[in-house]
Amino acid sequence: MAQVSLRKIVKEYEGGVQAVKGIDLEIADHEFVVLVGPSGCGKSTTLRMIAGLEEISAGEIDIGGAVVNDVPPRDRDIAMVFQNYALYPHMSVRENMAFGLMLRKFPKAEIDRRVNEAARILDIGMLLDRKPKALSGGQRQRVAMGRAIVRDPKVFLFDEPLSNLDAKLRVQMRTEIKKVHQTVRTTTIYVTHDQVEAMTLADRVVVMNHGVIEQVGPPQELYHHPRTRFVAGFIGSPAMNFIPAKVVERGNGLVLHLPLGTELAVPEHRVARYKAYAGKTVTFGIRPEHLTDTQNVNKPHVAIFNATPEVLEPMGMETLAHIKLGGAEICARLDPLVAASPGVPLPLAADMNNMHLIDDATGLVI
Amino acid sequence: MAPDSSAAVLAARPAAAPARGSAMKRFARRRSTIAFLMTLPLITVIGGLVAWPAGYAIYLATLNRRQTAFIGLENFDILLESETFRSVIWQSCFFAITAVLLKALVGFWLAHMLHHIPAKGQKIWRGMLLVPWVIPPALSTLGWWWMFDPSYSSINYLINAIGFPSVPWLGEPWWARISVIIVNVWYGAPFFMIMYLAALKSVPDQLYEAAAIDGATGWQGLRHITLPMMQNIISITVLFSLIVTFANYDIVRVLTNGGPRDLTQVFASYAFQVGVLSGNIPRGAAVSLFMFPLLAIIAYFVLRGVNKRNQEMA
The missing domain is CATH 2.40.50.140 (Nucleic acid-binding proteins)
Known part of the structure; x- marks a missing residue:
């Protein structure tokens, strides 16, 4: 587990388009931070830069006290849950969850122990031998989380993990994610465009718009003391x-x-x-x-x-x-x-x- | 239109048509009838061009040389006793398996290279790399024949230029076998490339991203994500190519004509020699049918595996 620091992070695409315009953010150990904003605000790009899936144009990203700008994703010790889960379709649930540990050459007994423990936390023990195709959306979501949990990484990254679920399941999984975080306490960075998810899950919410951070703060503070018109209008439903x-x-x-x-x-x-x-x-x-x-x-x-x-x-x-x-x-x-x-x-x-x-x-x- | 609704339409009409006519009409409007009629042209083509010739070949293979008497499996017996034919079996298997493996490897390598070229430049390279597959093989093999020619070989010219002695490409049995395989790989690899490229493109990027985060190196990604995800395309392509390569005729015919001393003969060229050139049509048919049972069994298992994976994954 670790703290994460972003210092003057910039993402510039070919042709000079800036998706992220020099943001600073300090995330404490064990903290649950949600990046929220409308589509195209740079929140996913920021997350992908932290994951190492996107190159950083300028600035520094620090995970657990080490600058990781030039560290490939596999050596950053992070785990990520993708919007469409990105489960390996040719592997069973057990193999999906064990894959990262297998690559890191964990002993078989330890892999089994961790997979079974994660399956218990997520209540997917009876699905372990199924292939992803035979799972429902909510079950796939759990497996994707299980794949992250077994790794026991420094940081969890969530990229809009609930947006492919129907409304009822979304509320249920939201609670589930919060419960998991209360159990494992891993530093978590969560991206969503849904301000309700942001409010309900976060220790601190980071509101982004047009590649800059509009405001950072606990949900209640953002709600009662928005600093800009954008934050005032974005947080809260129905809107201000x-x-x-x-x-x-x-x-x-x-x-x-x-x-x-x-x-x-x-x-x-x-x-x-x-x-x-x-x-x-x-x-x-x-x-x-x-x-x-x-x-x-x-x-x-x-x-x-x-x-x-x-x-x-x-x-x-x-x-x-x-x-x-x-x-x-x-x-x-x-x-x-x-x-x-x-x-x-x-x-x-x-x-x-x-x-x-x-x-x-x-x-x-x- | 659902059968019920058409029946309802018919029933709603005043009873002008006699009962038998409306039953005929109902039959004609049934979905299965329409489907059968629409597929009839294809069924005719397949029946005429595949089923009938295949059945006729099997029938021919059971006749004596003058096609006057039924002799059962005697043609096969005679073939199996002939040393030349046993060497043809060995050569065909060696040729087909080596060529298919090499085509698969080269095709995969090319596809991988192409896949990593940015989309803009990819088209040109893809087009150029497909050229060998588009040229009629009899013509391109003629070109290779010139390049292998003992006196004018351009390949030997290059080999000599870097200080090595000339290679007797088509004159020595092993080199002749290798030459045939080289030309077949050159001709067939683009097909593998295009199939694998399509397969590579169908693997979602997020799987690689997930694997990278899970700790996979490039090689591990290839082994644990790319190859398993492409497994169906790989099996189908290899199966298809194996069948086509076993039946390959033109390259051997043009390049070596089976020589030297029948040591590059494969089933198809040997069948032509026995059946047409030596005038023993039934035995030629037996040669060409020889691989059929084995390939059919391989095809059955490969396709069964493909189906199973399809049901589990897609």
């Missing part, structure tokens, strides 16, 4: 609402002018933070769960305004209301018992304690 707003001074305080004449008061403790933006147009960000019906609202700093839902989506434990506010489409989470119908105005409560303002020029959260 973004509404164009003008900051206006009123007396000692500040007020946000939203489209359609809606006005929301900024809480006093935020006034100093936003004062410099008085008179300017910014983007007002608020998560759907902080935009609710007015039942049971007795928190301080709640601003109430009227809005007309266009579409209502009952989810069971809540109802999502989609509302057009000027040019912005916003989403509010209502109690399912609230009597709301499309086209009928209803009062909404915005929890201004959880508001965000975004500087449109820099894309940074103020």
Whole structure:
């Protein structure tokens, strides 16, 4: 097991296209780090550079205290789980899992011990003599993980391992992966485009976009204190609402002018933070769960305004209301018992304690 | 159209057609009837060009020289007693097995080289390397014959140039056998190359990446990933080539004509000599049929292995 450091890592393809633009990242021993971002953001390329499957154009990768830039994958002591599992179709499950140990000339008894132990952890003992073709998607996923576990490597690398599974299995395997990590404690780097996977699995989430790191932090921090508009919009489902707003001074305080004449008061403790933006147009960000019906609202700093839902989506434990506010489409989470119908105005409560303002020029959260 | 629906369509019509006509129509519209009619041309071709000649050859092989009496397996008996034929068996096996092995090795090596050339340059090389396989072998063998010629041999010219004595390519039995094999390998290796190249391309890159991470060197990747993944193509190609090489006629005919002293005769050239040139058609047929049972058994086992692997893997 080991820590991993990326220092000013660049991946440049022929023709000068940069997939990864000089990222720095420190991953501690035993840590579970998830790289997340939209497709083409450079997260898979970064992982493949750590694995040694992709050459590093500039910068240094350090695994367990040794720079591995010129070390071939086989000598990096890493294990990887691929998106389509990459199981060897001509080998049985047992042979697939034992392959890496066999190449490293482990004694037969030790190979058997490790394969059986991994099979026990993953509950695939009864599949050991089958060929991959005779397995379901979830079982193949387990075998791919087993192949990584038996090696007892310094680092686990996961490249979108759940994206070929159906939704239900994905949730199940997510838990499974977390359990495995809690058991074996190997440093893990996990790539996904699914922010839910990132939030649920990670000790720390690394949000990437256009080849740079937007923000690194524990899931809750990213959720509550996003640093950029991209992170604010990417993390969380349904996504954060973004509404164009003008900051206006009123007396000692500040007020946000939203489209359609809606006005929301900024809480006093935020006034100093936003004062410099008085008179300017910014983007007002608020998560759907902080935009609710007015039942049971007795928190301080709640601003109430009227809005007309266009579409209502009952989810069971809540109802999502989609509302057009000027040019912005916003989403509010209502109690399912609230009597709301499309086209009928209803009062909404915005929890201004959880508001965000975004500087449109820099894309940074103020 | 499903049979039921066509029946339903027919039934829905007013009862204008008599009952017998509609039964005929139903028969004509049955899927199996249509399928049979559509494959009929192929069945005719295979029957006329393969099954009938094969059956006729077997029949011929059981006749006496003048084709007037049935003599059972006597032609085979006589052949097996003849020393020339025993040497033909040995030569054919030596020729076919060595040539097929070499073709497989050279083809695999070429395919591997090609596979690692970037896609842009690959086309040209692939095209050039296929040329030997595209030229009619009788013509290209004539070219080789010139290159092996005792007086004008260009190969000997080069060998002399680097200080070695001339090689009696077609004059000495072992060199003649080697010459025949060289030409056959030159002609047949591109076929292996193109088959193996297709097979190499069908191995997913991720398997190599997984193997590299699992700790495999290039050789180990070749041994544990590439070869097992290509096993089906390799077996089918080798089987096919073995059959074709056992039946090879033109190269021996043009290059050595069986000489010196019948020491390069193979089944096909010997069958031609016995059957056509010496006028003993039944015995010629017996020569050409000699390998059939053995090849059929090999083919059965190879194809069974291919099927089994297909079911397990693909």
